[in-house]
Each structure stands twice: as C-alpha cells, then as structure tokens.
Amino acid sequence: MSNATITVLPGDGVGPEVTSQALQVLRAVEDLYGHTFTVHRGLVGLDAIEEQGVAISDATFETCAHSDAILFGAVGGLPAAAKRAGGPRPEQALFRLRKEFGFFANLRPVRPVEAMYEASPLKPEYLKGTDMIFVRELSAGLYYGHLDSVPGKPSEIRHNGQEAEAVDTLLYTEQEIERVVRAAFEIAAGRRRKVTSVDKANVLSSSVLWREVVERVARDHPTVAWEHMLVDACAMQLIRDPADFDVVVTENLFGDILTDEASMLTGSIGMLPSASLGVRRTEAGMFGLYEPIHGSAPDIVGQDKANPIGAVLSAALLLRHSLGLTREAAAVEEAVEDVLREGYRTVDIHEGGCTVVGTSEMGQRIRHKLTRS
Numbered sequence: 001m002s003n004a005t006i007t008v009l010p011g012d013g014v015g016p017e018v019t020s021q022a023l024q025v026l027r028a029v030e031d032l033y034g035h036t037f038t039v040h041r042g043l044v045g046l047d048a049i050e051e052q053g054v055a056i057s058d059a060t061f062e063t064c065a066h067s068d069a070i071l072f073g074a075v076g077g078l079p080a081a082a083k084r085a086g087g088p089r090p091e092q093a094l095f096r097l098r099k100e101f102g103f104f105a106n107l108r109p110v111r112p113v114e115a116m117y118e119a120s121p122l123k124p125e126y127l128k129g130t131d132m133i134f135v136r137e138l139s140a141g142l143y144y145g146h147l148d149s150v151p152g153k154p155s156e157i158r159h160n161g162q163e164a165e166a167v168d169t170l171l172y173t174e175q176e177i178e179r180v181v182r183a184a185f186e187i188a189a190g191r192r193r194k195v196t197s198v199d200k201a202n203v204l205s206s207s208v209l210w211r212e213v214v215e216r217v218a219r220d221h222p223t224v225a226w227e228h229m230l231v232d233a234c235a236m237q238l239i240r241d242p243a244d245f246d247v248v249v250t251e252n253l254f255g256d257i258l259t260d261e262a263s264m265l266t267g268s269i270g271m272l273p274s275a276s277l278g279v280r281r282t283e284a285g286m287f288g289l290y291e292p293i294h295g296s297a298p299d300i301v302g303q304d305k306a307n308p309i310g311a312v313l314s315a316a317l318l319l320r321h322s323l324g325l326t327r328e329a330a331a332v333e334e335a336v337e338d339v340l341r342e343g344y345r346t347v348d349i350h351e352g353g354c355t356v357v358g359t360s361e362m363g364q365r366i367r368h369k370l371t372r373s
C-alpha cells in the first residue's frame with residue numbers, strides 16, 4: 001500500500017480542466033487499490049501573479065519540495081501577460097520548478113493508439129509500429145544560459161545604440177549533456193535499444209560538444225545502437241518514417257519543438273503526457289513533475305473541449321515513476337485505450353463514426369473503465 005503526497009498545480013487556461021480529470025483518476029486508483037494519497041494544491045501562473053506577485057511563491061515551492069510528485073496543468077495566457085510586459089510571466093513557474101528541482105530529463109512518450117490512426121493527418125501505414133520516447137534536456141540550454149554582462153541571466157534586449165539588439169545564450173556544460181544522454185541510453189537498454197541523438201552540429205558549438213559526449217557514453221552501452229541526426233533532418237524523418245525511432249535525446253529547445261510536431265502522430269497535442277525527472281529519489285521511485293505537453297489553450301478554455309488524455313497519462317507516469325505503482329499505471333493506460341477503442345473522442349481527435357464527448361465525460365469514462373477492470 002502506498003502512502004504518498006502529491007502537489008497539484010492546475011495553473012491557467014485549460015490546466016484546471018484537464019488536471020481535475022487526472023486527479024479524479026488518481027483518486028479512483030487510490031480507492032480501487034487501497035492507497036492513501038495526500039493532495040495539496042498550489043497556485044501557479046496568472047493567478048499566482050495576481051494574488052502573490054510571482055508566478056510561484058516560496059510557500060508553494062516548499063509544498064512541492066515536501067511531496068513525492070507534482071501534477072501540473074499548464075501556465076500562460078496572453079491577455080494578462082501582455083498587460084504586464086516586463087513584469088513576472090506565468091512561464092517562470094515552470095522554469096523555477098525545473099531548475100531548482102534539477103529536473104534535467106523530460107520524458108515524452110509518443111505511441112499512437114492503433115484504434116485512432118485515422119485521427120492523425122499522416123496515413124495509417126506510416127504510423128504502424130510507431131512507439132518512441134523523447135528525452136528532452138530540460139534544465140539548461142537556451143532557457144538558462146548566461147550573459148557575460150549579467151551572469152545568471154540567459155537573454156536580454158539592449159537599447160543602447162541606434163538600433164535595438166537582442167541576445168539569447170545557449171550554454172551546456174559537459175556534465176549537463178552527459179547526465180541526460182546517460183538517462184537516454186539507460187531507457188533505450190530497456191526498450192528497442194536504439195538512441196537517436198538530435199543536434200545542429202553543423203552550426204552550434206554546443207552541439208559539437210554534445211556529439212563528443214554521446215560518443216563517449218555510447219561506448220559504455222555496446223548493446224545499444226545509436227546515431228547522430230541533425231535537427232532539421234529529424235523534423236522531416238519524424239513524418240517520413242516515425243516507426244524508425246526508439247529513444248530520441250536532444251537539447252531543451254529542439255525537444256520542445258520536435259515533440260509538438262511528434263504529437264500529431266497521435267492525432268493531437270492533447271494526447272501527449274510528460275514526466276520531468278532529476279536526481280532526488282522518493283520512497284518508491286523518483287521525485288518528479290508530471291504534465292501534459294500542451295499549453296493553456298486559451299482558444300478553448302471553459303468550453304469542456306480540452307482533451308484530458310495527456311493529463312491522465314501524465315498521472316499514469318506519476319504512478320509509475322514517483323510512486324512505483326507499475327500495475328496501477330498500466331491499468332490507467334489500458335483504461336484510456338479501451339475508451340478510445342470504443343470510439344469516444346474529444347473534438348480535437350474526432351473522426352467520422354466516433355462519438356464526441358467533452359473533457360469531463362472523457363475523464364469519467366476512463367475512470368469507469370478503471371473501476372471495472
């Protein structure tokens with residue numbers, strides 16, 4: 001029996017709508033399998049800025065620090081953020097959590113469900129056999145570089161000449177590359193044993209160093225096949241032959257962009273979950289942050305339209321990686337597939353002959369399957 005503490009940070013836009021469904025799935029797991037989950041809630045994003053003046057307060061951060069896992073919705077919203085140009089931004093909540101908890105590996109599995117191949121813009125024959133996992137570096141790179149003029153600050157806009165200029169810095173230390181590449185090789189060893197390392201070594205020094213580290217780490221894993229791939233070519237290969245990928249490891253921004261692209265192999269960005277893991281262990285696994293890869297989706301907020309599956313599958317990853325509840329995680333994943341096989345779809349993954357349901361009905365149907373399995 002598991003006795004775990006989970007901090008839920010629903011955030012902005014559709015974040016609360018999808019997180020509510022994921023949390024109710026965790027509650028169903030708790031009841032069904034006799035676990036005890038203590039749940040704390042915290043403000044992040046626009047509401048936190050409104051009420052506390054920062055995207056995540058120290059108190060909320062501490063609550064997270066005393067938990068086994070964090071279930072996160074989404075942050076961001078254009079109107080309010082635009083009003084406060086130069087002030088705190090909702091995304092800073094994520095940057096702080098990722099950096100200060102050392103979440104350097106962001107796992108984003110992409111596995112199209114056969115029953116809904118038709119929901120993807122790709123022809124079904126291209127999707128067959130697709131089952132890959134991205135390992136996105138999450139706590140360095142362009143998001144966290146250092147300006148020579150202002151150490152600790154990754155970027156700035158300068159207005160000191162006739163013309164304004166802007167600078168962003170892309171910095172990686174060997175150790176920052178090595179730990180995420182090692183994680184990718186270890187994951188590959190438990191899967192189809194292939195790593196694709198994605199970079200832009202024909203242009204970027206950080207990518208040249210990245211390649212050297214990959215080659216060194218690969219020597220420690222002689223049973224894992226590996227390749228270097230340039231990021232532009234990778235964007236193309238993901239569409240041309242997605243089934244060819246197993247584990248893809250790449251730097252922060254490339255991973256951000258490529259996974260939004262790869263999400264369409266599953267039919268929608270609303271389908272993809274993620275787990276952000278670092279160094280701290282929990283009683284039964286790793287301390288982690290779990291969130292769907294999509295954002296606050298301001299265009300569909302409050303309409304019961306958001307697909308909650310990315311959030312629900314993130315809860316499954318939470319069960320597996322932070323609480324060590326493998327059987328329960330698999331049960332949630334199977335419940336999602338069952339509902340999809342029965343033809344229920346949110347509007348983003350809708351295709352002919354299927355039944356369109358809202359966010360809450362999708363969540364309820366997943367819980368119902370879980371209860372009966």
Ligand code: NAD
Nearest residue numbers: 074075076077269270293294295296297299300306307348
């Ligand atoms: P987005 O992911 O919010 O939305 C892109 C498109 O996908 C929209 O058309 C939206 O309706 C659709 N979509 C997203 N999630 C969906 C779901 N669950 N079900 C159905 N459709 C869904 O990206 P955006 O519009 O570029 O960004 C909006 C805001 O979200 C920005 O402020 C951005 O910074 C933020 N954002 C936050 C996170 C996060 O919190 N992790 C991730 C990405 C973007």
Ligand code: IPM
Nearest residue numbers: 075076091094256293294295
């Ligand atoms: C994500 C998001 C974030 C990122 C944004 C909101 C800063 O796009 O988690 O994928 O770029 O990491």
Ligand code: MN
Nearest residue numbers: 256257260293
């Ligand atoms: Mn993103």
